[in-house]
Amino acid sequence: MSHSISLTVNGARHDVTLEDARVTLLDLLRERLQMPGTKKGCDRGQCGACTVLVDGRRVNSCLTLAVTVDDSDIVTIEGLAEGDSLHPVQTAFIEHDGFQCGYCTPGQIMSAVGLIAEGHAGDDLERIREGMSGNICRCSAYKGIAEAVQDAARRMAADEERKSA
Amino acid sequence: MPDPIPMPTRFGSSGQPVTRRDGVAKVTGAATFAADNHPNGLLHAVYVPATIARGRVVSMDVAAARAHPGVVEVYTPDNSLKLAGDPDAKPFMFAFRMHVLQTDRIAYANQPIALVVAETIEAANEGARLLAPVYEAETPRVTLDDAEGYKPEAAGFGAAETVHGDVEAGHAAAAKSVDLTYETPSQYHNAMETHAVVAEWDGDRLTLDLPNQAIVMSKAAYGYYFGIPPQNVLIRSPYLGGGFGSKAMSHAPVMLAIAAARAIGRPVKLMLRRDQMFGPVGHRGATRQHIRIGIDGDARMTVLDHHSLSATSTFDDFIEPAANASQGLYDAGALRSSHTGVRLDVGTPGPMRAPGEASGSAVLECAMDEMAEAAGMDPLEFRLKNYAETEPGTGKPYSSKALRECYAQGAEHFGWAGRPLEAGTMRDEAGMLVGWGMGTALFHAPMFAAEARATLRPDGTGLVETGAADMGQGAWTALAQIAADALGLPLDKVEFRAGTSDLPDGGVAGGSGHTATAGGALHSAGMDAIARLAEIATADPASPLHGAGNATIVARDGRLVVEGDEERGEDFATIIARAGGEAVVGTGGASRPPEAGAAHAMYAHGAVFAEVKVDPELYQMRVTRLVGAFAAGRIINPKLAESQLYGGMIWGLSFALHEEARHDRRTGRIVNGDLAGYHVPVNADVTGFDVITVHEDDPYVNALGIKGVGEIGITGTVGAIANAIRHATGTRVRRFPIRIEDLLAGG
């Protein structure tokens, strides 16, 4: 039995027919839509490497069956920058050296974007660390990650203020 | 004794905290890891792991798997994929015996017993499930007490036994001594990127997208196993999602995928599931270490006697060289490091970040504290008392050793001076038990062999090339900085190519020797290109440099100038244009001459200070501060070096309190073989970390004065944390990781 779904990924509409209901959102992105920026670290919801935003919420795409995201709006790491201009979280990760091998990084960054949008961590380092603890970094770039998220949260808040002033 | 190596006189971008050159690629998802590749006609392979640790496979339902829609082929020992090279031979370095379906015997849990290839991942997984193997199981041997010990030929890549001085006399001369047994568990690398390959054949040419720590060297390995000339193998490994020692060698699942791609005639992708990382791709073997220290009446060590019982597999040898960590550091009158192996039904261990040093240093640093305590001395004072001015045992001078400065700066920054000697006396305002501990960090400073090419292009920019691998240490950046300096060019005028096996051999990214080795090769290639350009310029009557002695010419900001008279010079592009517009190519290599290694002992050093807080009722432990001061020669890029040191210290935290693979004694399987059960630190575990890099000039270690920072951070740290827990609670736990239940039980 095949399943037809329609979803938006990074602003582009995709109509997909799946022959197999077992396809996860992660494998849909990586293998069928050929967007391998989102990474597979465990395929079991234990590491956060596959984090994407689904309708603005951060989710583990490996735990999400593709058929359940019909009509959803997905943002992945490939869709964060606007042209050559990086998202503030991306810039902060580079400046604070918030990664080494870079494998967990797409998930860390999407998780950070989600966390900042959730609004409950603010620029509090302790809360940021807690809120980012679903994303494992075996290279252990945690210090840089936490500082990058804090820095980006501050910059984004300042930008917001400027805009609304 | 060799003369000091003249240091490059001037550094441009080296020493600067340049941000990663691969940063944009990594934050935008553009950095391509092996499994991100998707050639046309791609098939997906899944290997089927044994779910027992010892016995044999009696049957599998191959028909059911084959019948599943999308399944293309199923391989088992009955129709196994034949390799040209012998998977049981060990014809070259880093060769480990592999189970590639040549037998139905099972030697460890997660050993490959079949390979399913299908059009989709989902079909391959389902096919693998349908095989439903039936086993004849035997009692597995998975703990250190389950088998007899044997005398190994080597420990890790070093000696199984090293003795300096009269050990028995050292024991006899001791006024006080400690005699201790510690245990460390098996640990698994678990790079975030699981082992993966995309293999594509074109006749007898093989292209591999494969995370690999030794790209050029591995060509020969794959050439051997598949019966093709090494030059027919192209390995592309621009980025590794972490390696930690596990991605330098060939592993069975990857071999099977490559063989299947050849047999079927289509490209094949295989990516290990996380649970499959626990078995066929190496790990840090478990140890039981027996350590004895004796001191005389003046608290000087008369003997340091360290033995490790290290686990390996039943079919191959890798003995965690834990006891060798006691060589090179403390000035004991007699020194012995020795190892016994024990064969268990586990996958073969292998080098994992600081192999031997991590597990050995953990025990040595705890034992040093136990000895200090028995002597009634402050732990730092005791270590200073036994500070080695020359390498213990060999008497060789150190090429450099700023350990005293590490102790001083680390202690100062931490506030060590206020530490009460007695355990269990400090509390914070919330009533938590507080403890302070320290440990010494030590890691050898090796060099391997590498080659490089440097090209000065007609437009005056540079191209440097070496088949180096970046697994996160920052090779793309730090190596380019070194090359830019050698060429006298700003960093942004240098293109750096690495990560493929058709380049000059960039050596092994391991042993903390990669920056020194590949960097050394790039430095020498750059210097060669500059010397060739200088030859052209000085021979050209139209050049202002005409007639200037080659030796006096240096490269600065894209120009060749006369040293001391920088007005007299000419830019690269002009020199090349007048000479006919041909690019100027230099080559170079780096390795350490044996006489240099014979003349000096070469190590990086450090001191780590830890504060822990322990709940007095629940015994929950938290590391609240961790200060590491490290002297590791010249630091090419402080930003990246600090990241490496932090990473190492967090691995130390992980060793002390988190990591352990636990076996089910009935099946031999690892019961916590995933990232939920196998604990590693997360962001919330890491607070209060500080790294200090202590200045150190080393004129002997290599031309660039580099020692490497990739692994040293683990050493020292484990002991520091364990010692702090002892200091907080009064309880000494002698097995890692330290658990709440051990503290509750009082050790």
Ligand code: FES
């Ligand atoms: S890959 Fe999805 S959480 Fe690990």
Ligand code: FES
């Ligand atoms: S940067 Fe390597 S796992 Fe996070």
